[in-house]
Amino acid sequence: MSELIQAVLESEEKNDLRAFVSQLRQQEKNYLLRNDILHVYSEYCAKNEQSEKLYTFSLLGKLLYYTQEIIQEDSNFCFIIRPHIASQEIYRVTADLSVEAMTVQELLDLRDRLVNKYHPNEGDLLELDFGPFYDYTPVIRDPKNIGKGVQYLNRYLSSKLFQDPKQWLESLFSFLRLHQYNGIQLLINNRIQSQQQLSQQVKKAIAFVTERPSDEPYDEFRFQLQTMGFEPGWGNTAQRVQETLNILDELIDSPDPQTLEAFISRVPMIFRIVLVSAHGWFGQEGVLGRPDTGGQVVYVLDQARNLEKQLQEDVLLAGLDGINVKPKVIILSRLIPNSDGTLCNERLEKVYGTDNAWILRVPLRDFNPNMTQNWISRFEFWPYLETFAIDSERELLAEFQGKPDLIVGNYTDGNLVAFLLARRMKVTQCNIAHALEKSKYLFSNLYWQDLDEKYHFSLQFTADLIAMNAANFVVSSTYQEIVGTPDSVGQYESYKCFTMPELYHVVNGIELFSPKFNVVPPGVNENYYFPYTRNQDRVESDRLRLDEMLFTLEDSSQIFGKLDDPNKRPIFSMARLDRIKNLTGLAECFGQSKDLQEHCNLILVAGKLRTEESDDNEERDEIVKLYHIIDEYNLHGKIRWLGVRLSKSDSGEIYRVIADRKGIFVQPALFEAFGLTILESMISGLPNFATQFGGPLEIIQDKVNGFYINPTNLTETATKILDFVTKCEQNPEYWETVSQKAIDRVYTTYTWKIHTTKLLSLARIYGFWNFTSKENREDLLRYLESLFYLIYKPRAQQLLEQHKYR
Structure with a gap:
């Protein structure tokens, strides 16, 4: 039993709980949220002339402070208690104050009965549980460390290096041999045949570059390093090459989390990035203030500029400018023929202030020109995402002359497109939500049937579940976006357990303690926003x-x-x-x-x-x-x-x-x-x-x-x-x-410098994790594909049929 309830039942406040439950029965509402609960309790304290101490400092007050919901059914009450961030306990409290734990399934059935009181579900609903897919991945234990996934992952990986150094060093060796750019081998060549030889050659190379002037350009000693087995990518000067090789040497001999992150963050493996912002009105002029635009457009444009700048800096520091490495960032959005004077009808638009960052707009297929040639609300966009992803893959391959190295989704529609593209192209996928609508609209999942005609939440929440579980890593702007505060549920946390009556039950929608979550706040464009005193x-x-x-x-x-x-x-x-x-x-x-x-x-x-x-x-x-x-x-x-x-x-x-x-x-x-x-x-x-x-x-x-x-x-x-x-x-x-x-x-x-440095570091480390770990993601991805084709796609097809006649 909950320690909070147990403490009340074993104290003199048991009668207060009994009286409070009696007052709950007199409420018109049979579903109370946290603010409702505290309001009723405040009324109870005032009505009974109880002291401020009872409201604020009592055991009952503490119990009700952590109670998120109370649901009444007949004479029983269901208490949903959140004693800690990212945790939930469910109890049935009867009239005589007997208490028993409830399962998640029982809670979801209760919520269903509340919605469909006269039409209860006949038979079981589809039950979605992503928990088993996280059984084979490392899990964070302390809620304070949620959102610091990469730090945890580095500790986990470096401990693996200690536990089984031979296997992990072989994986590291294979990882270093993997990297190329346009057919040009990077980092190590065939002269190094094993991880033991790698360790020996690293020490030789360190001795060689140590004797050279620190500022000597890489090109002047490039061929000597190649004979030792080292290709471009280690640095642009003797000093930089020496630093990178020293970090690798230390990682091989005595791995620790900081050394692992420092080395992987230098590996040249990200050159082509796709930022997906799908639903449109995406441009550099005349688009703000339109429906569904605003912060996301500003964010993605600033991110694109700064990512390109950081990639260029990384290429320079890695000594790759001599082999003509040109990083490229593409913002993928939809082309809107009727663009109302904006450039949203242009296929390709260069991002101002960049050398090689572009907005690539791909049109929707013309199911109904009245719809597809005009702006479509983000709430109506769902039927077009699959074909948009298929068409976009072809366009991206042409623009990059190959596959991207990283795909970043933005908002639910962009994240679903990112999933579809990453799945087809076998590329690292990052999710950025910007906002998860489920937390913004009260009871949006419970009463989805009433709201679906306007908002189509059944499609949106299904897309969220698919994309957030498929992502290799998730970037949030704040900690509470993931798991909220001590007294409020986080946006991602709201997907942990919920029902969509007559559609499906989610008993475990997301693993909040997964190291895939990382807090990386955006920056401000300092070219436009700076102090008034300047x-x-x-x-x-x-x-x-x-x-x-x-x-x-x-x-x-x-x-x-x-x-x-x-x-x-x-x-x-x-x-x-x-x-x-x-x-x-x-x-x-x-x-x-x-x-x-x-x-x-x-x-x-x-x-x-x-x-x-x-x-x-x-x-x-x-x-x-x-x-x-x-x-x-x-x-x-x-x-x-x-x-x-x-x-x-x-x-x-x-x-x-x-x-x-x-x-x-x-x-x-x-x-x-x-x-x-x-x-x-x-x-x-x-x-x-x-x-x-x-x-x-x-x-x-x-x-x-x-x-x-x-x-x-x-x-x-x-x-x-x-x-x-x-x-x-x-x-x-x-x-x-x-x-x-x-x-x-x-x-x-x-600042954007902090943001982009961290984002690229994450992309490299999660790329390394996916390569070296024995995690089998294929079963998870197949499960997500089933969800897409059996639930999402049929519902999207129904909406598309409606669009044909608009």
Whole structure:
């Protein structure tokens, strides 16, 4: 039995539990989530005049704090308890307080009965369990180390080298012989025939390069090394070659995790990378602000630029520029013939500021031109992914003149395409979710049948299960994206156990303790986003133009609202107009606080101004809602709403213009997977007030370089902002202090240099792991293919039939 329940039952608080359970029976809801549970408990304590101590410090309070869900069925209650991160316990509690453990299967059946009370399942549902496929792979034990997979893997691999050095050194030797570029052998040649000979020749080569000038170029002693068995790839100078050979020598003689990572990170094995961002409106100009674009487009473009730059640096350091090695990065997206003035109808577009990074757009097959020649929402995109992957494989092979070395998926659709491509081409696959919709929409799996016509979650969640389990490694922006916080479930964690009534049960959807998970946060494009104090890098005409647009410009079809006093401190936010981004919530928070209106103006850069300009249902709803809030709270003269598309340079300067006026940035999302706008505004120098639900918890250090807000508590949010504004008015240096700490936070933790170095290191180490381990992934991949062809594909085909008549 749970220690938490046991402690309550063996204490004087047993009667409190009995009374609390009695109060639960009086609730209209029979399915309570954590906030509901704590609310009922708070009411219970108040009603019974119980002390604050009972609510906060009692055993019962502790039990209910860790209880994620309570489900009532007849007179019994099911308690789902999460005593630790990434763990779950399930108990049935009866009226007389007898407690028994429930299985996952029993819990899923109970949830099904809740949905289909009058039509219970006849017979068993398909049960998905990925657990057995992880039995033969190393597993992290301590939850604190989740997301540090590569560190664990390095320890595991180096310990294997100690345990069975002969086998592992043979694997290492075979791995080094594997690498070529366009038919040119790298690292070692046929003069070295065994791992014993490799060890001997490494020592000879070290002695040879040690005697040469440290800065002597590799090409000047290349042929001597070749006679010893060493081909290009060890370094560009005598010193670099010596360093790399020394690391290998140390790895052979006395392996440890740091040495293993240091060596594998230098192995030249990644030259061609595919970044998949499939659902479209992917371009460098005129695409932001469209449905389903925004942070992901910015992220992938910045990642592509910086990956190419890092690959070029790695090639140079490895001494491969002499054999004409040219790294290439391709962003794979869909071609949209009706591209509304953007370049989304161009097959190939070079990424600005790069030598060899490209956007490759592949058209969808014309099942129905009304659909396939136009933008398609990410929620409707599923029927086209398989044929898109097949067509893309041919295009990628032509562009690379061979196979890529790494495929990185972005978002669910891109990750599924990455799976299909990686499976066909036998290439390392990396997943980046950006957002997993399952956590964003409450009960989205439980009531999928009601939501499927609009969102098609049955396809999306199936695609998620396939892609995340197939991936060789998963990159998340934050720890909590994987396993949440002590009191909230992580995005990936939500896939551990769930039901889709009448479709399937997932009893073990993902192994959270697998070393495939790695936290690698993105960076900020420092060409566009930099501190407002760097006046030498700012364009004065842009500053004046954008200041006028934000605060005083009149008679513009893209601006709503005229400010009575433009000199008030600006509260600024910039995001898409959708429900999750919650800009309407910020407007309502501002509208409800007269004190805030006295001190500040609200400036929003968001989407469109008119419903007829949008083809996204959710955006249209939010436009109507925002106008209603402005009228309801009479915010005329106090708010500016800009429905503009901004270039990157303009969006960077807008943050700085707000900072010039000592403004603040508010990110009020109901949930934010990471928060790129938070990084952009912080590096610009803006104090941030950001949602406590999601990634901002790890970016911002509360009350140091920013502030957490609960966007569902409008009064509390307004009070926090007002307190800060009041402090700044009393002491202007306070704004400067928080501003500088925000800037420092980004530069020390969130740069693209840090990101790309780590990502490429991961790709090499997981490539090494897949080569050297005896892990048999084929059974897992066959299982995933069955899921794709037996569940995903038939449902996608049904949706495609609907699309034919639109």
